Amino acid sequence: MLSKNKIKLxxxxxxxxxxxxxxxxxxxxxxxxxxxxRSGCPIQTLVCTSTFLEQxxxxxxxxxELIETDTATIQKASLQQNPQDALAILAxxxxxxxxxxxxxxxxxxxxxxxxPGNLGTILRIADWFGIKTVICSxxxxxxxxxxxxxxxxxxxxxxxxxxxxxxxxxxxxxRAQIPVYGTFLEGENIYxxxxxxxxxxxxxxxxxxxSEPISKLVNRRLxxxxxxxxxxxxxxxxxxxxxxxxxxxxxxx
Amino acid sequence: MLSKNKIKLxxxxxxxxxxxxxxxxxxxxxxxxxxxxRSGCPIQTLVCTSTFLEQxxxxxxxxxELIETDTATIQKASLQQNPQDALAILAxxxxxxxxxxxxxxxxxxxxxxxxPGNLGTILRIADWFGIKTVICSxxxxxxxxxxxxxxxxxxxxxxxxxxxxxxxxxxxxxRAQIPVYGTFLEGENIYxxxxxxxxxxxxxxxxxxxSEPISKLVNRRLxxxxxxxxxxxxxxxxxxxxxxxxxxxxxxx
Numbered sequence: 001m002l003s004k005n006k007i008k009l010x011x012x013x014x015x016x017x018x019x020x021x022x023x024x025x026x027x028x029x030x031x032x033x034x035x036x037x038r039s040g041c042p043i044q045t046l047v048c049t050s051t052f053l054e055q056x057x058x059x060x061x062x063x064x065e066l067i068e069t070d071t072a073t074i075q076k077a078s079l080q081q082n083p084q085d086a087l088a089i090l091a092x093x094x095x096x097x098x099x100x101x102x103x104x105x106x107x108x109x110x111x112x113x114x115x116p117g118n119l120g121t122i123l124r125i126a127d128w129f130g131i132k133t134v135i136c137s138x139x140x141x142x143x144x145x146x147x148x149x150x151x152x153x154x155x156x157x158x159x160x161x162x163x164x165x166x167x168x169x170x171x172x173x174x175r176a177q178i179p180v181y182g183t184f185l186e187g188e189n190i191y192x193x194x195x196x197x198x199x200x201x202x203x204x205x206x207x208x209x210x211s212e213p214i215s216k217l218v219n220r221r222l223x224x225x226x227x228x229x230x231x232x233x234x235x236x237x238x239x240x241x242x243x244x245x246x247x248x249x250x251x252x253x
Numbered sequence: 254m255l256s257k258n259k260i261k262l263x264x265x266x267x268x269x270x271x272x273x274x275x276x277x278x279x280x281x282x283x284x285x286x287x288x289x290x291r292s293g294c295p296i297q298t299l300v301c302t303s304t305f306l307e308q309x310x311x312x313x314x315x316x317x318e319l320i321e322t323d324t325a326t327i328q329k330a331s332l333q334q335n336p337q338d339a340l341a342i343l344a345x346x347x348x349x350x351x352x353x354x355x356x357x358x359x360x361x362x363x364x365x366x367x368x369p370g371n372l373g374t375i376l377r378i379a380d381w382f383g384i385k386t387v388i389c390s391x392x393x394x395x396x397x398x399x400x401x402x403x404x405x406x407x408x409x410x411x412x413x414x415x416x417x418x419x420x421x422x423x424x425x426x427x428r429a430q431i432p433v434y435g436t437f438l439e440g441e442n443i444y445x446x447x448x449x450x451x452x453x454x455x456x457x458x459x460x461x462x463x464s465e466p467i468s469k470l471v472n473r474r475l476x477x478x479x480x481x482x483x484x485x486x487x488x489x490x491x492x493x494x495x496x497x498x499x500x501x502x503x504x505x506x
Contacts, residue, residue: 038485117370125494127487130480153491158483191505227383227504230411232291234380237497238406241378244494245501251480252444252502 002047002073010047010077010089016142023092025144028078030055033086035154037062041090047074048086063088079146092144095160098133100178104197106250109135109180111166111214112205113239116141120151121240122203127155129247134159135200137166137214170200170217179220182210183242187223190249201250203243222246255300255326263300263330263342269395276345278397281331283308286339288407290315294343300327301339316341332399345397348413351386353431357450359503362388362433364419364467365458366492369394373404374493375456380408382500387412388453390419390467423453423470432473435463436495440476443502454503456496475499 012018013026024044027036030052036043037059046063049071053060060066071083078084098107108126113119119141126134134143141148143161152159170180179199183190202218204210210218224245226233237245265271266279277297280289283305289296290312299316302324306313313319324336331337351360361379366372372394379387387396394401396414405412423433432452436443455471457463463471477498479486490498 035485121491121494124487124491127481127483128479128490130482153487153489154485155487158481158485158487224501226381228380228411229383230380232288232407232411234377234406234408234411236406237381238374238377238493240491240494241374241497244490244497248477248498248501249505 002067002069002077006045006047006067007077010087011079013089014079014146016145019092019142019144024089025092025149026079026087026089026146027149028080028087028146029084029150030086032150032154033059033088035157036088036090039154039157041093041157043088043090045089046086047077047088049074052085093160095133095162097164098135098160098162100173106131106198106247107133107135107200108243108247109137109166109170109200109202110140111137111202111210113140113203114206116145116147117151118206118238118240119143119145120148120153120155122243123148123152123155123159123161125240125244125247126159127152129251131247132160134161135166135169136161136163138163167213167217170214175217175219180218181220181222181246182215182218183224183246184210184215184221185223187221189225190222190246191225193220193222195250195253201243201246203239203246206239255320255322255330259298259300259320260330263340264332266342267332267399269398272345272395272397277342278345278402279332279340279342279399280402281333281340281399282337282403283339285403285407286312286341288410289341289343292407292410294346294410296341296343298342299339300330300341302327305338346413348386348415350417351388351413351415353426359384359451359500360386360388360453361496361500362390362419362423362453362455363393364390364455364463365461366393366456367459369398369400370404371459371491371493372396372398373401373406373408375496376401376405376408376412376414378493378497378500379412380405382504384500385413387414388419388422389414389416391416420466420470423467428470428472433471434473434475434499435468435471436477436499437463437468437474438476440474442478443475443499444478446475448503448506454496454499456492456499459492
């Protein structure tokens with residue numbers, strides 16, 4: 001049975017303050033719980049229907065606490081609009097400061113990404129392109145925000161996030177050895193530039209791009225050129241789209 | 254003054270039925286109205302504040318009907334959560350069947366894209382990569398859905414959409430002359446394939462990919478490979494992200 005207190009705990013995980021205090025986060029839906037099971041991420045509490053357990057019998061042994069109930073009860077706790085067969089509470093992994101001196105390692109660094117959907121999509125892109133760690137500025141939206149988690153489509157279990165003062169961090173590392181890339185309107189055409197196998201790709205805020213202090217620390221300025229022949233050229237790409245194009249260019253070579 | 258009937262009309266444009274009956278669509282916010290003014294798209298009704306008119310004095314002569322009011326009144330009609338300084342009603346352009354026999358022309362074709370945010374983002378990508386027409390299956394979400402329009406960030410004014418039975422259309426064209434590309438799990442690595450300057454790139458549904466009847470009409474099967482070394486590899490990319498990577502690969506060469 002799903003107690004009132006448990007429902008309260010689940011719903012509280014929509015708030016950053018509660019996530020920070022408890023160190024927990026929430027995942028919802030069969031697909032996400034399946035991804036958590038596949039990843040081997042320890043599940044603290046699993047709330048699910050008998051239908052779900054028939055489909056994933058291993059879930060019973062893998063969850064610290066198992067609460068079997070019906071979709072109507074799950075709905076009471078759920079943050080989703082559609083009824084779910086499963087939701088789970090997990091502990092947020094504590095990721096170490098990323099090791100930067102690996103020869104072929106690419107990193108993403110996010111400078112004030114605000115939209116949860118964008119961050120979730122960026123994690124999914126990082127996962128696809130084998131980027132293991134995404135370094136986030138302290139003002140970037142929390143990666144364990146339920147909207148980020150859901151938009152990541154499971155990438156949250158495979159891609160590490162690490163929050164820090166991006167300015168301090170980029171100042172501390174050896175930028176001569178580890179190139180710091182960023183896209184700017186006056187950068188070099190990404191399709192024609194030689195790109196290194198290692199480095200950090202900085203992506204900026206949705207409205208304002210890379211902030212002034214961070215842009216000073218970028219030593220390789222790139223441009224994704226538009227191919228529009230319209231007299232009113234488009235001004236920008238969505239940040240997740242720009243991330244995908246950058247990652248694709250670095251990895252294909 | 255903004256009449257009750259006008260408010261009713263504006264709000265009705267959230268429904269496809271009303272948009273089809275009236276042939277109109279709604280745009281909201283300074284940025285979108287500015288894009289409409291820049292594009293030269295005729296504005297039937299402009300509802301805006303005096304602040305907006307001071308910033309864009311040309312708007313007064315470019316709108317068929319001008320209603321000057323305050324943000325609180327605009328809010329009554331608005332579909333947006335945040336107060337807006339401007340919204341406008343425009344006539345949906347009637348786009349002709351796309352001319353396919355141009356040597357360097359790329360087209361996107363969408364097979365049952367359901368999510369308005371995805372379609373808006375895809376229009377923005379098309380705009381960026383100089384793809385002038387997006388051919389949409391009849392079951393693709395309506396391009397004049399307000400969520401699509403807003404997500405397109407103005408691309409709706411520059412990128413034409415054309416709805417048709419995609420199966421009939423692809424059957425009618427000369428696919429020997431106009432290659433039809435699509436991404437599949439068993440396709441050829443997009444980074445290693447030679448790609449033509451002209452052609453149609455088909456993008457499939459968010460959950461199910463390209464449908465069975467359409468996949469039979471694709472004569473160039475591509476794959477965007479993952480670079481993940483995780484034992485649990487990611488299964489897919491978001492459709493807008495995949496569209497961006499395809500467009501980038503076709504255009505960079």
